[in-house]
Amino acid sequence: MRSNMTKSWHLNRRTFLRGTGVALALPYLECMAADSQQKQQPKRFCAMYFPYGAVFRPEDGENAQWNWIPKGEGTDFEFNRSLACLEPLRDQVSVLKGLSHLNGRRMGGHDTADIWLTAAQLKGAQLRNSVSIDQLVAMRNADATRYSSLVLSTDGGIGEPTRSSTLSFGRRGEPVPAQNKPQPVFDRFFGSDTDSLASQKQKLQNSKSMLDLVLAHSKSLRNRLGKHDQRKLDEYLASVRQIEQRVERSQRWLDIPKPEVDASGLHLEADDNTPRELIQTMYDLIYLAFQTDSTRVATYQIGNMNGATSIAGKFPQLLGLAKNMHGLAHGAGKGKGAEQLGKWDQFLAEQLGYFLGRLKSTPEGDGTLLDHTIVMYGSSNSRTHNNTNYPLLVAGGKGLGFKHGQLVSFKSQTPMTNLFVTMLNRLDVPTESFVDSTGEMGELVV
Secondary structure, eight states: OHHHHTOOOOOOTTOEEEETTEEEEOOOOTTHHHHHHHSOOOOEEEEEEOSSOOOOOOTTSTTGGGOSSOEEEBTEEEOOTTTGGGGGGGGGEEEEESOBOTGGGGSOTTSGGGGTTTOOOOBTTTTBOOOOHHHHHHHHTTTTSSSSOEEEESSOBOEETTEESOSOBOTTSOBOOBBOOHHHHHHHHHOOOSSOHHHHHHHHHHHHHHHHHHHHHHHHHHTTSOHHHHHHHHHHHHHHHHHHHHHHHHHHHTTSOOOOOOOTTOOTTOOTTOHHHHHHHHHHHHHHHHHTTSOSEEEEESOOSOGGGOGGGGHHHHTTOSSOHHHHHHHTTSTTHHHHHHHHHHHHHHHHHHHHHHHHTSEETTEETGGGEEEEEEOSOSSTTOOSSOOEEEEEOGGGTBOOSEEEEOOTTOBTHHHHHHHHHHTTOOOSOOTTOOOOOGGGBO
16 A cells, blocks of 8 residues: 555656547646656757858958857867857857868768768769768657657758758668758647548558558569669668658557647748748757657758759848858958858857757756757868868757867867767767767767
């Protein structure tokens, strides 16, 4: 009897208020903290990318105040104007200097967005990529959340090799399509379904039955094919199996209501003609997805490297700057070009600061949402189309062992994949090596 009376009544984050056919997800309550400490705290990862690099000028030269890399070293550093808006978050940020992907150094200046999260050497006539680190984390958390990851970009879809419109690549190096319209993203994660529960279950069962038939038929078909066609069929079947896994996950979550969130402050109508509202809304969607534990992984490509045809390319001009993204990068070494690009860098940093601020202000367990989230932000160029010394920072993750408030300089041959190994190991994805890594980065962790 006594054991029943003293049983913990602490609530978990999947507790719902039920009655008369209605189920509402509870907001975060302090009494949930004990439950979250009994279980392992969610560990999250998100990566945000901007194209064409940033301002890199000589420290004693003209326009040095717009340099993306701060002045100083270690904990004794000073943000320049580009990142000055992050000063209130100084103790949550580490700026990294000197890192790049060694494979990327041999690629064209427009080609490296594809490998920012993979570090791959694109192979063959089809320029095959490899798995991105976000998807490794997504696989690790696949059964824990309704959605394995949230993949966003301004252009949407996948683009094409060397001009990718997504940062995320699956187990076999296949691009994961990015979503680029806020309203459909919101509806998918938080909207109510118009079909009845029984109808949804039947649709999912029908989908699974069809996929099972395809997989069964493929076994007999494969034996009649040549080796080249067998490889192509295997690639196709891998995609079918991924769809089947998504269907199975949807079936498991069908009886659990989606979380209800307040959409009143969201600009879900934002599009590529309103860059500030669009970027902030994308950050809001990532924040809500993390806050409700709908996913623990997100990527956001603010712009791709497709030059004048990039949808995001016009953003600087819509904000009153002289040129598009690509033009700003090319003009950064002349006259007022550094100031123009610096103001664009500054704008992007302000949006990042907005996102980090939301994470930091949200209590979770024994800390904040930011403490349990590793945020990586940067580009795959430094100055115009130069594929070394990326502008790069890491924020958050103090609850996962990261330490911040520093500018860390690395030798030029240090692979960025050392950062990947460091992050993956703290996201419960045990990793001895990743592509060309040589070890962990002790400078970033306690």
